[in-house]
Amino acid sequence: MDYLSIIFSETYKILFLLVPVLVSVAMVVWLDRRIWAFVQKRQGPNVVGPFGLLQSLADALKYMFKEVIIPSSSNKIIFILAPIVTMTLALISWAVIPFSETQVLADINVGILYLFAVSSLGVYGIIMGGWASNSKYPFLGAIRSAAQMVSYEVSIGVIIINVLLCVGSLNLNDIVMAQTNLWFIIPLFPMFVIFFISALAETNRPPFDLPEAEAELVAGYQTEYSGMMYAMFWLGEYANILLMCAMGSILFLGGWLSPIEIYPFTLIPGAIWLILKILFLFILFALVKATVPRYRYDQLMRLGWKIFLPLALTWVVLTSSYLFYFNLLPTN
Template sequence: MKLYIIGILAKILGIIIPLLLGVAFLVSAECKVMAFTQRRKGFNVVGLFGLLQPLADGLKLMIKEPIPSSSANSFISIMALVITFMLSLVAWAVIPFDYGMVLSDSNVGIPHLFATSSLGVYGIIMVGRVSNLKHVSSGVLRFAAQMVLYEVSIGPIIITVLIRVGSRNFSEIVMAQKQIWFGIPLFPVSIMFFIFRPAETNRAPSDPPEAEAESVAGYNVEYFLMGFAPPSSGEYANMILMSSLCTLLFLGGWLPILDLPIFQGISGSIRFSIKVPFLLFIYIWVCAAFSRYRYDQLMRLGWKVFSPPPLAWVVFVSGIPVAFDWPP
């Protein structure tokens, strides 16, 4: 029993530690990519090519003196941080990095992700509930409405994949793509899923809840020093999660691009680790290349433009097996 518990703890640490390191260096990569798009150098002082800058920033946050907010309930504020950060880690329990390389190879992988992403809104709502600042309350309301909208839109996209596979297990979804990646037959919804990723993770150009111009960072305005680290880290962890989800659903997960010996010699986890950073690079490039939407534009785009096509695609994909007697 003790060995079983130790094994589970080792698997959990094997996920959390690389994830936290990935979050730290994703911040550095974002700054470097945005600097290159603007013909700047970005981080280049601390460590080789500025690679140790995230560690220096974390140390700076830890050694500075914290100043608690006088207008907020400190306990609820801390609990909101814990809820937000923990839920960003719990979602990784069902994400496979290779065949059999997963903490919980459950048949409820998709519902698990839906549940954790939905519960994440409550942590942000707690922040707005205990704060007396109008900018925080405005940012929280924007965040909640935006999450509801784009989760409603992402749901039908994932349902199209489930209809094709007939399983909610991520490993089975990946293995169903041996012949062809779902990004090809389901190309329209895969592009919509890619577009929804910034809105789901509250990243530019879909980040009105944190807009500096009118909301002065929104729900983050009261968090500073180490209090700012959990929500910020959770946001970057969700970026990695959404890129991993896109890889599993539409890019074949750990499967190779072509059935060639050169690709077969690479382990599945390495192939998975190549696809996810590629999607993260496009993520960051979009943030640097496009300006922020106004909040009314973002909501109108979600409800009137992006919501109907996924629903129509669900009807289309579910109607093909019925019309041609073709089991999904």
């Protein structure tokens, strides 16, 4: 009986987290398309519902009623597993995101490592999809994205080390609490810029969307997918983008802390602040997508390995020597 009640209460908590995440993914897709359209002086989706808000819902319905085509020469099990892996990995990482001091599903000691590990597993969905399709465009797209995601993960890892040096803990709530006086975006601003650009590359967003460069590779690893399986890739991708925004706001923008600790601001719950910060970063993502042309592949690799990695490593040395010299190293 005890186990049953635990299982029920935990399932309730998980649903209470995942349903809003999925709904906000749908809304965020609409927001992305609207911003993209406004930058280009178009209207964007504005027909279904007020301001076109229900467009994503209509799209989802359309995908659901489309036929799922599995290519006859594909590796069927892996072909079906790939979108499931992408979607699952995009959703399980939300378990550790703290929405306030107490509102967190799993307050684990190694929260940031968990986030990093899950985001580094994200590449498998793409490789599996590309390989199992047994077709050249998906395969090329998968290989490109594998190389790209592995490269940019390295610099994200080094940036995380920078933040951890200032915090002295791997727990996400501790990272947020360490920014009570000063958000890390101020002392670590160059790292925030590199993190933002690496996050764009990690989630295959423009200008780094080479895995699905439509002019060269049709749709990259998604070429053979149709119907609900395609929609799952798509949902997983946007959930990952939101997750990267959440990670950026926790590491650099103070997570659920309010910008100023004075009376009217402290009334607003932390979850609202976190959502506002995630939305701010997402709007930046959308603006970048609308304004910047796509990188060439060798330029992408050069940027990751020859510019971001040395810069981030140098900054680790700088941060640790500064903290050591002024005796600011966290001691807990």
